Amino acid sequence: xxxxxxxxxxxxxxxxxxxxxxxxxxxxxxxxxxxxxxxxxxxxxxxxxxxxxxxxxxxxxxxxxxxxxxxxxxxxxxxxxxxxxxxxxxxxxxxxxxxxxxxxxxxxxxxxxxxxxxxxxxxxxxxxxxxxxxxxxxxxxxxxxxxxxxxxxxxxxxxxxxxxxxxxxxxxxxxxxxxxxxxxxxxxxxxxxxxxxxxxxxxxxxxxxxxxxxxxxxxxxxxxxxxxxxxxxxx
Numbered sequence: 001x002x003x004x005x006x007x008x009x010x011x012x013x014x015x016x017x018x019x020x021x022x023x024x025x026x027x028x029x030x031x032x033x034x035x036x037x038x039x040x041x042x043x044x045x046x047x048x049x050x051x052x053x054x055x056x057x058x059x060x061x062x063x064x065x066x067x068x069x070x071x072x073x074x075x076x077x078x079x080x081x082x083x084x085x086x087x088x089x090x091x092x093x094x095x096x097x098x099x100x101x102x103x104x105x106x107x108x109x110x111x112x113x114x115x116x117x118x119x120x121x122x123x124x125x126x127x128x129x130x131x132x133x134x135x136x137x138x139x140x141x142x143x144x145x146x147x148x149x150x151x152x153x154x155x156x157x158x159x160x161x162x163x164x165x166x167x168x169x170x171x172x173x174x175x176x177x178x179x180x181x182x183x184x185x186x187x188x189x190x191x192x193x194x195x196x197x198x199x200x201x202x203x204x205x206x207x208x209x210x211x212x213x214x215x216x217x218x219x220x221x222x223x224x225x226x227x228x229x230x231x232x233x234x235x
Contacts, residue, residue, distance in 0.1 A: 025050045027060035028067045030074060032082065032158040039078030040071050082159070089156045092132055096154050097162040101125045104171045107147050117144035117168055122152060126164070144168060 027050055029041045037043050042063050045054065054060040061067050101122065106114045119139045127133055134154055140161075141152035150166040167175050 023047055026063040027054055028063045028071065028074070029054075029060045031059050032078065033059055034155055034158055038075075038082075038158065040075030042068070042071075082157070085157050086159050089160050093156055093160040093162040095130050095132060096126070096156075096164055099126065099130055100165040100167065101129065102167045102169060102175045103144075104173075105147070105168055107170055111147040113145050113147065113168070117166070122166070126154070141166075 023046070024044050025047050026042060026044050029037050029039050029043060032038045033054070036045070043060075045060075050060065055062075103117050103121065103125070105117065108114070119136045119141070122139050122141070123134055123136055134156075138155045139152055140155060141150065144150055144166070147168050147170065150168065152164050152166055153161050154164060155161050169175055
């Protein structure tokens with residue numbers, strides 16, 4: 001009996017050691033995991049992600065032959081839970097999808113913020129404006145470091161991910177002014193030189209091509225070609 005216990009313990013240690021040495025592991029999802037899969041799916045995941053997150057939180061189990069026999073049952077139960085949760089959170093998703101948040105902020109001439117709008121600030125604003133309580137990990141958005149209009153997604157369920165509108169404006173400005181304002185960097189990207197004039201790209205379509213414009217363009221192309229040839233000869 002003692003020998004059997006020792007053998008079982010040794011076998012378990014070997015299995016754990018082998019598991020730790022793997023770069024990836026195959027798991028069976030017990031619950032829906034956003035951007036990974038739905039309950040009943042079999043996925044290969046990074047060893048650390050599986051051991052440190054999925055398994056301890058009972059989101060998945062190792063995809064052993066015994067566990068795989070339960071796939072259909074897991075999927076059926078997950079479908080029932082998912083439908084109930086989507087129905088429960090449907091009204092919340094509708095509220096959030098109509099939500100617009102505004103943040104006054106200090107920024108430079110190019111529209112770059114002195115700081116950033118954090119996910120915690122977004123969470124607090126959602127709670128204040130709609131009464132809906134969400135967690136930071138449910139907010140999907142890149143760090144906001146510039147003025148203007150942004151979009152964020154709030155992950156309520158695997159199926160319900162409403163989009164909210166976020167407007168970051170200068171302190172002292174109104175939201176309407178912020179929407180109309182375009183950062184200097186973006187404006188410069190839309191500009192082009194035609195002869196000795198600076199035109200915005202959206203005006204190019206309406207530009208009448210005159211002989212002077214054609215001559216200027218040809219002269220610029222010739223000058224560029226000569227400069228390239230001279231550089232190649234010197235090389």
